[in-house]
């Protein structure tokens with residue numbers, strides 16, 4: 001696979017930044033509720049609050065949709081994020097609630113797209129947990145049992161049965177969800193928000209959150225906002241203030257790359273008839289998905305931990321792009337001559353429990369980190385539920401599932417740079433073992449053919 005002319009994008013490969021970036025806050029304002037962060041989480045919260053008649057201000061450091069909301073792989077997943085075997089082991093009782101939340105979140109986003117007629121190329125293909133080896137297929141079977149027991153809707157099959165590329169052994173299809181252009185989705189949501197009664201200030205970075213006279217005060221470079229309630233919706237950037245609970249989440253940099261356009265006949269020859277987005281069953285997954293422009297977007301495989309705030313603006317490490325290219329050659333050998341055209345990345349938040357969390361600090365500061373790699377569906381849904389909880393004073397059962405009564409979180413384990421490197425090395429070791437087994441099997445077949 002060719003990687004010699006990759007364009008390294010500082011934003012996203014899905015869309016260009018908007019041309020109508022809104023003016024920054026200039027002066028002091030007051031409101032009932034302030035939302036910090038204009039990703040799909042914060043935008044959903046502000047929009048719902050405005051629709052329900054509350055005076056709401058949203059503060060966004062760059063422009064709404066600037067974060068991972070516009071940069072992700074666009075796989076709208078119908079199952080919880082993270083390692084489901086591990087989650088089942090650590091939080092078994094929570095699994096039915098998490099499953100329900102994940103499916104409701106997916107439907108919520110589908111309804112939002114339809115209601116607001118957002119052109120984001122959404123197709124309800126479902127997504128697949130795809131196995132690259134017999135070992136991973138065993139894991140898929142175990143995960144399918146966990147998901148089904150928790151009330152989820154999945155089907156297990158071979159690659160032919162599921163309509164996924166023949167380079168994979170088989171997998172598990174999540175029947176709920178699909179794929180989209182996440183950049184168009186985020187900017188579409190931004191348009192709906194800007195048309196609402198919410199007051200939106202872009203280019204407005206909050207540098208401090210404090211309390212004064214029974215109100216919460218947000219400080220920016222050119223003014224302050226005073227609010228009765230505030231919602232922290234900054235995802236990976238949440239650790240920037242003292243008010244944020246300790247160990248709430250770990251910021252992780254994740255990348256995606258996109259191939260050049262591929263001849264549709266060559267794509268058809270892959271056997272990818274379902275068009276489903278794929279995630280492998282490595283400890284740190286690889287993801288692969290088709291786009292309407294006949295390219296394949298793929299990524300993740302290695303995680304890079306952010307170690308200090310503010311998190312830096314980054315572009316992907318060329319070494320990781322080359323590593324993704326070598327993985328692509330293994331999964332799609334017939335496309336080994338295709339070039340990677342561009343690469344981008346973004347910051348996500350991983351929680352110590354691998355579960356999305358939401359909660360409240362001292363009655364007036366709300367937070368929600370609904371990510372762990374599955375925020376495309378869950379972040380907008382949880383944002384909407386937070387808004388409803390603020391207005392109604394009571395919580396929907398899906399919000400209750402991830403509600404953290406006390407804002408205290410354990411120190412995250414295996415999330416240090418060396419821990420993440422060890423998990424990555426473990427995946428590569430298994431890849432090597434599986435590769436040798438596959439070669440041995442092929443050798444045995446050739447010998448017996450003779």
Ligand SMILES: Cc1cc2nc3c(=O)[nH]c(=O)nc-3n(C[C@H](O)[C@H](O)[C@H](O)COP(=O)(O)OP(=O)(O)OC[C@H]3O[C@@H](n4cnc5c(N)ncnc54)[C@H](O)[C@@H]3O)c2cc1C
Pocket residue numbers: 036037038039040041042059060061062063064065066067068069070071072073074075076077204205206207233234235236237240254255256299345346347348370371372373374375376377378379
């Ligand atoms: C490469 C990649 C691939 C992914 N793939 C998928 C996928 O296929 N499916 C899926 O479900 N999820 C995926 N995700 C995760 C998903 O994108 C996120 O969970 C989701 O977008 C989180 O939305 P958010 O609104 O919480 O955060 P963000 O979109 O990150 O928004 C946070 C916002 O806060 C703003 N901000 C930060 N600090 C401040 C401040 N001090 N003042 C004001 N504003 C501030 C930022 O500018 C940003 O706009 C992926 C993520 C990445 C990076």
